[in-house]
Amino acid sequence: MSKNNMLIREIQQQDNPKIAAAIREVLLEFGVPKIGTTYADEALDIMTETYSGDRKKFFVIASGNNIYGGAGISQLDNYDGNVCELQKMYFKPEARGIGLGSEMMEKCLDFAKSTGFEKCYLETMPYMDNARKLYRKVGFTSIDEPMGDTGHYQCSVWMIKDL
Incomplete structure:
Protein backbone atom coordinates (compact mmCIF):
# COMPACT_ATOMS: atom_id res chain seq x y z
CA MET A 1 0.00 0.00 0.00
CA SER A 2 1.27 3.47 -0.75
CA LYS A 3 0.97 6.67 1.20
CA ASN A 4 -0.92 8.16 -1.75
CA ASN A 5 -3.82 5.80 -1.05
CA MET A 6 -4.11 6.81 2.60
CA LEU A 7 -5.68 9.84 4.22
CA ILE A 8 -5.39 11.20 7.75
CA ARG A 9 -8.78 12.52 8.85
CA GLU A 10 -10.88 13.02 11.97
CA ILE A 11 -12.56 9.91 13.31
CA GLN A 12 -16.19 9.23 12.32
CA GLN A 13 -18.79 7.11 14.12
CA GLN A 14 -18.50 4.21 11.66
CA ASP A 15 -14.74 4.04 12.39
CA ASN A 16 -15.19 2.98 16.03
CA PRO A 17 -15.06 -0.82 15.58
CA LYS A 18 -12.36 -0.57 12.91
CA ILE A 19 -9.95 1.58 14.93
CA ALA A 20 -10.50 -0.56 18.03
CA ALA A 21 -9.68 -3.69 16.03
CA ALA A 22 -6.64 -2.07 14.38
CA ILE A 23 -5.18 -0.88 17.69
CA ARG A 24 -5.73 -4.22 19.40
CA GLU A 25 -4.14 -6.00 16.43
CA VAL A 26 -1.02 -3.84 16.70
CA LEU A 27 -0.82 -4.31 20.46
CA LEU A 28 -0.99 -8.09 20.06
CA GLU A 29 1.63 -7.95 17.29
CA PHE A 30 4.04 -6.23 19.69
CA GLY A 31 3.21 -8.49 22.63
CA VAL A 32 1.82 -5.66 24.74
CA PRO A 33 0.06 -6.88 27.91
CA LYS A 34 -3.73 -6.81 27.67
CA ILE A 35 -4.13 -5.40 31.18
CA GLY A 36 -2.62 -2.10 32.28
CA THR A 37 -2.33 -0.79 28.70
CA THR A 38 -4.51 0.73 26.00
CA TYR A 39 -5.75 -2.78 25.15
CA ALA A 40 -8.04 -2.78 28.20
CA ASP A 41 -9.30 0.81 27.84
CA GLU A 42 -13.09 0.98 27.69
CA ALA A 43 -12.66 4.08 25.53
CA LEU A 44 -11.15 1.97 22.75
CA ASP A 45 -14.57 0.77 21.64
CA ILE A 46 -16.17 4.23 21.70
CA MET A 47 -13.47 6.48 20.30
CA THR A 48 -15.83 8.96 18.61
CA GLU A 49 -17.60 9.56 21.90
CA THR A 50 -14.36 9.58 23.90
CA TYR A 51 -12.86 12.30 21.72
CA SER A 52 -15.93 14.52 21.44
CA GLY A 53 -15.81 17.78 23.33
CA ASP A 54 -13.39 20.63 23.75
CA ARG A 55 -9.65 20.12 23.45
CA LYS A 56 -9.95 16.50 22.30
CA LYS A 57 -9.52 15.05 18.85
CA PHE A 58 -8.76 11.68 17.33
CA PHE A 59 -7.45 11.14 13.82
CA VAL A 60 -7.46 7.94 11.77
CA ILE A 61 -5.50 6.73 8.78
CA ALA A 62 -8.08 5.66 6.23
CA SER A 63 -8.10 4.17 2.76
CA GLY A 64 -11.54 3.56 1.38
CA ASN A 65 -13.53 1.80 4.10
CA ASN A 66 -10.40 0.51 5.84
CA ILE A 67 -8.73 2.00 8.93
CA TYR A 68 -4.99 1.43 9.35
CA GLY A 69 -4.29 3.33 12.54
CA GLY A 70 -4.73 6.55 14.41
CA ALA A 71 -3.75 8.89 17.22
CA GLY A 72 -5.45 11.35 19.50
CA ILE A 73 -4.93 14.33 21.76
CA SER A 74 -6.73 14.88 25.05
CA GLN A 75 -6.13 16.53 28.41
CA LEU A 76 -3.79 14.36 30.50
CA ASP A 77 -5.99 12.41 32.93
CA ASN A 78 -5.66 13.10 36.64
CA TYR A 79 -3.15 15.88 36.19
CA ASP A 80 -3.54 19.47 37.31
CA GLY A 81 -1.89 21.48 34.58
CA ASN A 82 -2.17 22.54 30.96
CA VAL A 83 -0.75 19.28 29.60
CA CYS A 84 -2.26 17.10 26.91
CA GLU A 85 -1.46 13.50 26.12
CA LEU A 86 -0.72 11.94 22.76
CA GLN A 87 -2.89 8.85 22.97
CA LYS A 88 -3.38 5.58 21.16
CA MET A 89 -0.93 6.18 18.31
CA TYR A 90 -0.75 2.81 16.62
CA PHE A 91 -0.41 1.90 12.95
CA LYS A 92 -0.95 -1.41 11.21
CA CYS A 108 -1.87 16.00 16.53
CA LEU A 109 0.69 18.50 17.83
CA ASP A 110 -0.76 21.32 15.69
CA PHE A 111 -4.17 20.60 17.20
CA ALA A 112 -2.69 20.56 20.73
CA LYS A 113 -0.99 23.92 20.17
CA SER A 114 -4.10 25.46 18.61
CA THR A 115 -6.17 24.55 21.68
CA GLY A 116 -3.68 26.16 24.03
CA PHE A 117 -1.90 23.20 25.62
CA GLU A 118 1.60 24.05 26.89
CA LYS A 119 3.09 20.55 26.92
CA CYS A 120 2.37 17.15 25.41
CA TYR A 121 3.00 13.92 27.35
CA LEU A 122 3.05 10.33 26.13
CA GLU A 123 3.60 6.83 27.42
CA THR A 124 4.98 3.92 25.44
CA MET A 125 6.73 0.59 25.78
CA PRO A 126 10.54 0.26 25.85
CA TYR A 127 10.61 -2.12 22.88
CA MET A 128 8.64 0.15 20.53
CA ASP A 129 11.91 1.47 19.08
CA ASN A 130 10.59 3.06 15.89
CA ALA A 131 7.89 4.92 17.79
CA ARG A 132 10.41 6.26 20.29
CA LYS A 133 12.69 7.38 17.43
CA LEU A 134 9.79 9.31 15.90
CA TYR A 135 8.90 10.90 19.23
CA ARG A 136 12.50 12.02 19.78
CA LYS A 137 12.68 13.33 16.20
CA VAL A 138 9.80 15.73 16.86
CA GLY A 139 11.22 16.91 20.19
CA PHE A 140 9.93 14.61 22.92
CA THR A 141 12.40 13.92 25.72
CA SER A 142 12.36 11.13 28.28
CA ILE A 143 11.30 11.77 31.86
CA ASP A 144 11.91 9.59 34.93
CA GLU A 145 8.37 8.97 36.11
CA PRO A 146 4.80 9.05 34.83
CA MET A 147 2.62 12.14 34.97
CA GLY A 148 -1.06 12.01 35.87
CA ASP A 149 -2.70 8.62 36.13
CA THR A 150 -3.62 7.12 32.79
CA GLY A 151 -4.15 3.62 34.17
CA HIS A 152 -1.44 2.30 31.85
CA TYR A 153 0.82 0.99 34.58
CA GLN A 154 2.52 -1.45 32.18
CA CYS A 155 3.95 1.41 30.11
CA SER A 156 7.42 2.18 31.42
CA VAL A 157 8.64 4.88 29.03
CA TRP A 158 7.38 8.43 29.63
CA MET A 159 8.12 11.40 27.41
CA ILE A 160 7.24 15.11 27.29
CA LYS A 161 7.46 17.92 24.77
CA ASP A 162 7.04 21.67 25.14
CA LEU A 163 4.52 23.04 22.70
Whole structure:
Protein backbone atom coordinates (compact mmCIF):
# COMPACT_ATOMS: atom_id res chain seq x y z
CA MET A 1 0.00 0.00 0.00
CA SER A 2 1.27 3.47 -0.75
CA LYS A 3 0.97 6.67 1.20
CA ASN A 4 -0.92 8.16 -1.75
CA ASN A 5 -3.82 5.80 -1.05
CA MET A 6 -4.11 6.81 2.60
CA LEU A 7 -5.68 9.84 4.22
CA ILE A 8 -5.39 11.20 7.75
CA ARG A 9 -8.78 12.52 8.85
CA GLU A 10 -10.88 13.02 11.97
CA ILE A 11 -12.56 9.91 13.31
CA GLN A 12 -16.19 9.23 12.32
CA GLN A 13 -18.79 7.11 14.12
CA GLN A 14 -18.50 4.21 11.66
CA ASP A 15 -14.74 4.04 12.39
CA ASN A 16 -15.19 2.98 16.03
CA PRO A 17 -15.06 -0.82 15.58
CA LYS A 18 -12.36 -0.57 12.91
CA ILE A 19 -9.95 1.58 14.93
CA ALA A 20 -10.50 -0.56 18.03
CA ALA A 21 -9.68 -3.69 16.03
CA ALA A 22 -6.64 -2.07 14.38
CA ILE A 23 -5.18 -0.88 17.69
CA ARG A 24 -5.73 -4.22 19.40
CA GLU A 25 -4.14 -6.00 16.43
CA VAL A 26 -1.02 -3.84 16.70
CA LEU A 27 -0.82 -4.31 20.46
CA LEU A 28 -0.99 -8.09 20.06
CA GLU A 29 1.63 -7.95 17.29
CA PHE A 30 4.04 -6.23 19.69
CA GLY A 31 3.21 -8.49 22.63
CA VAL A 32 1.82 -5.66 24.74
CA PRO A 33 0.06 -6.88 27.91
CA LYS A 34 -3.73 -6.81 27.67
CA ILE A 35 -4.13 -5.40 31.18
CA GLY A 36 -2.62 -2.10 32.28
CA THR A 37 -2.33 -0.79 28.70
CA THR A 38 -4.51 0.73 26.00
CA TYR A 39 -5.75 -2.78 25.15
CA ALA A 40 -8.04 -2.78 28.20
CA ASP A 41 -9.30 0.81 27.84
CA GLU A 42 -13.09 0.98 27.69
CA ALA A 43 -12.66 4.08 25.53
CA LEU A 44 -11.15 1.97 22.75
CA ASP A 45 -14.57 0.77 21.64
CA ILE A 46 -16.17 4.23 21.70
CA MET A 47 -13.47 6.48 20.30
CA THR A 48 -15.83 8.96 18.61
CA GLU A 49 -17.60 9.56 21.90
CA THR A 50 -14.36 9.58 23.90
CA TYR A 51 -12.86 12.30 21.72
CA SER A 52 -15.93 14.52 21.44
CA GLY A 53 -15.81 17.78 23.33
CA ASP A 54 -13.39 20.63 23.75
CA ARG A 55 -9.65 20.12 23.45
CA LYS A 56 -9.95 16.50 22.30
CA LYS A 57 -9.52 15.05 18.85
CA PHE A 58 -8.76 11.68 17.33
CA PHE A 59 -7.45 11.14 13.82
CA VAL A 60 -7.46 7.94 11.77
CA ILE A 61 -5.50 6.73 8.78
CA ALA A 62 -8.08 5.66 6.23
CA SER A 63 -8.10 4.17 2.76
CA GLY A 64 -11.54 3.56 1.38
CA ASN A 65 -13.53 1.80 4.10
CA ASN A 66 -10.40 0.51 5.84
CA ILE A 67 -8.73 2.00 8.93
CA TYR A 68 -4.99 1.43 9.35
CA GLY A 69 -4.29 3.33 12.54
CA GLY A 70 -4.73 6.55 14.41
CA ALA A 71 -3.75 8.89 17.22
CA GLY A 72 -5.45 11.35 19.50
CA ILE A 73 -4.93 14.33 21.76
CA SER A 74 -6.73 14.88 25.05
CA GLN A 75 -6.13 16.53 28.41
CA LEU A 76 -3.79 14.36 30.50
CA ASP A 77 -5.99 12.41 32.93
CA ASN A 78 -5.66 13.10 36.64
CA TYR A 79 -3.15 15.88 36.19
CA ASP A 80 -3.54 19.47 37.31
CA GLY A 81 -1.89 21.48 34.58
CA ASN A 82 -2.17 22.54 30.96
CA VAL A 83 -0.75 19.28 29.60
CA CYS A 84 -2.26 17.10 26.91
CA GLU A 85 -1.46 13.50 26.12
CA LEU A 86 -0.72 11.94 22.76
CA GLN A 87 -2.89 8.85 22.97
CA LYS A 88 -3.38 5.58 21.16
CA MET A 89 -0.93 6.18 18.31
CA TYR A 90 -0.75 2.81 16.62
CA PHE A 91 -0.41 1.90 12.95
CA LYS A 92 -0.95 -1.41 11.21
CA PRO A 93 2.07 -2.64 9.18
CA GLU A 94 0.65 -1.29 5.92
CA ALA A 95 0.81 2.27 7.29
CA ARG A 96 4.33 2.10 8.70
CA GLY A 97 7.55 3.35 7.15
CA ILE A 98 5.90 5.60 4.56
CA GLY A 99 5.89 8.92 6.40
CA LEU A 100 2.45 8.76 7.97
CA GLY A 101 3.87 8.79 11.49
CA SER A 102 5.45 12.20 10.95
CA GLU A 103 2.26 13.52 9.35
CA MET A 104 0.14 12.19 12.20
CA MET A 105 2.46 13.74 14.79
CA GLU A 106 2.27 17.10 13.02
CA LYS A 107 -1.54 16.97 12.86
CA CYS A 108 -1.87 16.00 16.53
CA LEU A 109 0.69 18.50 17.83
CA ASP A 110 -0.76 21.32 15.69
CA PHE A 111 -4.17 20.60 17.20
CA ALA A 112 -2.69 20.56 20.73
CA LYS A 113 -0.99 23.92 20.17
CA SER A 114 -4.10 25.46 18.61
CA THR A 115 -6.17 24.55 21.68
CA GLY A 116 -3.68 26.16 24.03
CA PHE A 117 -1.90 23.20 25.62
CA GLU A 118 1.60 24.05 26.89
CA LYS A 119 3.09 20.55 26.92
CA CYS A 120 2.37 17.15 25.41
CA TYR A 121 3.00 13.92 27.35
CA LEU A 122 3.05 10.33 26.13
CA GLU A 123 3.60 6.83 27.42
CA THR A 124 4.98 3.92 25.44
CA MET A 125 6.73 0.59 25.78
CA PRO A 126 10.54 0.26 25.85
CA TYR A 127 10.61 -2.12 22.88
CA MET A 128 8.64 0.15 20.53
CA ASP A 129 11.91 1.47 19.08
CA ASN A 130 10.59 3.06 15.89
CA ALA A 131 7.89 4.92 17.79
CA ARG A 132 10.41 6.26 20.29
CA LYS A 133 12.69 7.38 17.43
CA LEU A 134 9.79 9.31 15.90
CA TYR A 135 8.90 10.90 19.23
CA ARG A 136 12.50 12.02 19.78
CA LYS A 137 12.68 13.33 16.20
CA VAL A 138 9.80 15.73 16.86
CA GLY A 139 11.22 16.91 20.19
CA PHE A 140 9.93 14.61 22.92
CA THR A 141 12.40 13.92 25.72
CA SER A 142 12.36 11.13 28.28
CA ILE A 143 11.30 11.77 31.86
CA ASP A 144 11.91 9.59 34.93
CA GLU A 145 8.37 8.97 36.11
CA PRO A 146 4.80 9.05 34.83
CA MET A 147 2.62 12.14 34.97
CA GLY A 148 -1.06 12.01 35.87
CA ASP A 149 -2.70 8.62 36.13
CA THR A 150 -3.62 7.12 32.79
CA GLY A 151 -4.15 3.62 34.17
CA HIS A 152 -1.44 2.30 31.85
CA TYR A 153 0.82 0.99 34.58
CA GLN A 154 2.52 -1.45 32.18
CA CYS A 155 3.95 1.41 30.11
CA SER A 156 7.42 2.18 31.42
CA VAL A 157 8.64 4.88 29.03
CA TRP A 158 7.38 8.43 29.63
CA MET A 159 8.12 11.40 27.41
CA ILE A 160 7.24 15.11 27.29
CA LYS A 161 7.46 17.92 24.77
CA ASP A 162 7.04 21.67 25.14
CA LEU A 163 4.52 23.04 22.70
